[in-house]
Amino acid sequence: MTTRAVFFVSDQTGVTAETMGHSLLTQFEGLDIRAATLPFVSSIDKAEEALRKIHAAGEESGLRPIIFGTLVQDEVREVFKRSDVLFLDFFDAFVGPMERELGTRSTHSAGRAHGMADSAAYATRIDATNYALANDDGSNRDYGRADVVLVGVSRSGKTPTCLYLAMQYGVFAANYPLTDEDIESNRLPQALQAHRQKLYGLRIAPGRLQQIRQERRPGSRYASTAQVQFETRAAESLFQRHGIASLDTTECSIEEISARILEATGIERRVRP
Amino acid sequence: MTTRAVFFVSDQTGVTAETMGHSLLTQFEGLDIRAATLPFVSSIDKAEEALRKIHAAGEESGLRPIIFGTLVQDEVREVFKRSDVLFLDFFDAFVGPMERELGTRSTHSAGRAHGMADSAAYATRIDATNYALANDDGSNRDYGRADVVLVGVSRSGKTPTCLYLAMQYGVFAANYPLTDEDIESNRLPQALQAHRQKLYGLRIAPGRLQQIRQERRPGSRYASTAQVQFETRAAESLFQRHGIASLDTTECSIEEISARILEATGIERRVRP
Numbered sequence: 177m178t179t180r181a182v183f184f185v186s187d188q189t190g191v192t193a194e195t196m197g198h199s200l201l202t203q204f205e206g207l208d209i210r211a212a213t214l215p216f217v218s219s220i221d222k223a224e225e226a227l228r229k230i231h232a233a234g235e236e237s238g239l240r241p242i243i244f245g246t247l248v249q250d251e252v253r254e255v256f257k258r259s260d261v262l263f264l265d266f267f268d269a270f271v272g273p274m275e276r277e278l279g280t281r282s283t284h285s286a287g288r289a290h291g292m293a294d295s296a297a298y299a300t301r302i303d304a305t306n307y308a309l310a311n312d313d314g315s316n317r318d319y320g321r322a323d324v325v326l327v328g329v330s331r332s333g334k335t336p337t338c339l340y341l342a343m344q345y346g347v348f349a350a351n352y353p354l355t356d357e358d359i360e361s362n363r364l365p366q367a368l369q370a371h372r373q374k375l376y377g378l379r380i381a382p383g384r385l386q387q388i389r390q391e392r393r394p395g396s397r398y399a400s401t402a403q404v405q406f407e408t409r410a411a412e413s414l415f416q417r418h419g420i421a422s423l424d425t426t427e428c429s430i431e432e433i434s435a436r437i438l439e440a441t442g443i444e445r446r447v448r449p
Numbered sequence: 450m451t452t453r454a455v456f457f458v459s460d461q462t463g464v465t466a467e468t469m470g471h472s473l474l475t476q477f478e479g480l481d482i483r484a485a486t487l488p489f490v491s492s493i494d495k496a497e498e499a500l501r502k503i504h505a506a507g508e509e510s511g512l513r514p515i516i517f518g519t520l521v522q523d524e525v526r527e528v529f530k531r532s533d534v535l536f537l538d539f540f541d542a543f544v545g546p547m548e549r550e551l552g553t554r555s556t557h558s559a560g561r562a563h564g565m566a567d568s569a570a571y572a573t574r575i576d577a578t579n580y581a582l583a584n585d586d587g588s589n590r591d592y593g594r595a596d597v598v599l600v601g602v603s604r605s606g607k608t609p610t611c612l613y614l615a616m617q618y619g620v621f622a623a624n625y626p627l628t629d630e631d632i633e634s635n636r637l638p639q640a641l642q643a644h645r646q647k648l649y650g651l652r653i654a655p656g657r658l659q660q661i662r663q664e665r666r667p668g669s670r671y672a673s674t675a676q677v678q679f680e681t682r683a684a685e686s687l688f689q690r691h692g693i694a695s696l697d698t699t700e701c702s703i704e705e706i707s708a709r710i711l712e713a714t715g716i717e718r719r720v721r722p
Contacts, residue, residue: 211721277515278453343613
C-alpha cells in the first residue's frame with residue numbers, strides 16, 4: 177500500500193487542524209498515512225516554505241498530499257488554494273456562511289484563538305490546574321472551592337480527569353481516593369460530608385482495573401482479583417448508599433469522562449476552548 | 450444588542466466542535482453570543498431533542514441560531530440540515546472531498562475520535578501524564594525517560610506546559626525549577642548535567658512574572674521587583690552560558706509554548722489528538 181502524506185497546517189499551534197484532521201481520517205479505514213504538523217504558518221513566505229515541504233512529501237509518496245488547515249488570513253490560504261494539493265481549510269469553508277449570516281466581515285486576523293487575548297479565561301485555566309494539582313489524591317482538601325469532587329478507588333481515572341477538566345474547561349475539580357478504611361466502614365468519609373452535593377463517583381469494571389493495576393504493580397495484593405473485586409463492589413455500594421451520582425469509566429477516554437460529568441452535573445464550563 | 454444563540458453539537462464530547470466554533474467566532478468582533486454544548490448526540494431521537502432546545506433558544510433571542518457540528522452519521526446530520534438553523538458541520542463539509550480524493554467511502558460511524566479505539570495511544574497519554582506529575586518541580590528526577598526537561602524560575606509556566614505536552618501529545622516532559630543556589634552559582638545543576646541535550650528553558654519578562662507572583666504571595670520577597678529581576682536575569686545567563694535553547698513565554702499560552710517547544714526541538718508527538 178502507498179503512504180499518503182497528510183499535513184496539519186495552521187497559523188497558530190495546529191491543535192485544531194490536528195483534531196479536525198484526525199477525526200476525519202479515522203472515518204477512512206485502512207488508510208496508510210504519514211502525518212506532520214506545520215504550526216505558526218502566519219505569512220506568505222512561511223506558507224511557501226510549508227508548501228515546498230508538502231510538495232517534497234507528495235513526490236516521495238506519489239500521491240496527492242492532503243492538507244487540513246486552520247489559516248485565518250486570506251492571502252496565506254491562497255498559497256495553498258492555488259496549489260495542486262487537496263486543501264481542506266475550515267476557515268475557508270465556514271467564514272463565508274458566517275459572514276453572510278452575521279452581516280459583517282470577519283477580521284481575518286491571526287493570533288486570536290489559543291492566544292492570550294482572553295487573559296481572564298486563561299488565568300482561570302491556570303488557577304484551575306493549580307487547584308487540581310493541590311487537591312489531588314485526597315491532599316489539601318480545599319473542597320469549598322471545588323466545582324466537583326471526584327471519588328473512586330485508586331486508578332479509576334480521577335487524576336487525569338481533574339487535570340483535563342481544569343485545562344480544557346477551567347473547572348475546579350478535586351479528587352478523593354477511597355481508602356481501605358473508607359471502604360470497610362461503608363461510611364461517607366468525614367472530609368466529604370460537608371460537600372455531598374459536589375461529589376461524583378467514578379466506577380470501573382474489575383477486569384479493567386486489575387489490568388491497569390497489574391501494569392503498575394505486577395503480582396501485588398493491590399492488583400489481585402480479590403482486592404480489585406472487593407474495592408469496586410464496595411465503591412459502588414458506597415455511591416448507592418449515599419446517593420452519589422457516578423459513571424462507569426471502563427470504556428471511556430478522559431475527554432469523554434469529563435464531558436459526561438459536565439453533562440450529568442450541569443456544571444458550567446468556566447472557559448471555552 | 451441582541452444575543453445570538455450558538456450551539457456546539459457533537460456525537461461525542463463536543464470538544465472539536467467547541468474549538469472549531471470558538472476559533473471562527475473570535476474572527477467576528479463585538480459579537481454577543483450565548484453558547485451551549487450538546488454532546489453525545491448520537492441518534493435521530495437525540496438530534497430532535499437537541500433541535501428543540503436550539504429552536505427554543507432561537508425564539509428567545511429572535512435571531513437564527515448558529516450550530517457548529519461534528520456529527521459523523523448522515524441521518525443525524527440530516528435532522529439539522531433540514532431545519533432552519535445555520536448548520537456548519539465539518540464532516541458535512543469535508544467528508545465528500547476526502548471520499549473523492551481517496552476513492553473510498555468513509556465509515557460514517559460514530560465513536561472513533563476521543564474513543565478508546567486506539568488504546569495504545571491512550572495509554573501513552575496517561576503514562577505521560579503520570580510521568581509529568583511524578584517528575585514535576587524537581588521531584589523524582591527520572592530524566593532518563595524524559596523527552597524534554599523544562600528549566601526555569603518559579604511561575605514561568607513549567608508545570609502546566611509539562612501536563613499539556615503529556616495529555617495532548619503523549620510527550621514525556623519533566624521540569625526542574627531553578628533554586629536560589631542554582632541561580633547564585635550560575636552552574637548547571639548537578640541533576641541536569643547528564644541530560645543537557647534534553648533541556649529547554651522557559652524565560653519570562655520580569656514585569657509579568659512579578660504580576661503572577663504578586664497574585665500568589667502578595668508583598669513577599671518572592672514577588673519583589675529585586676528578586677524577580679535577579680532571578681530572570683540569572684536564568685537567562687544560565688541558559689546562554691550552557692547553550693540551553695529557550696523560549697520567552699511572556700505572551701504565550703500553554704498551547705503555544707507546547708507547540709513551539711515541539712517545533713524548536715523536533716521532538717515527535719507520541720500520539721495525535
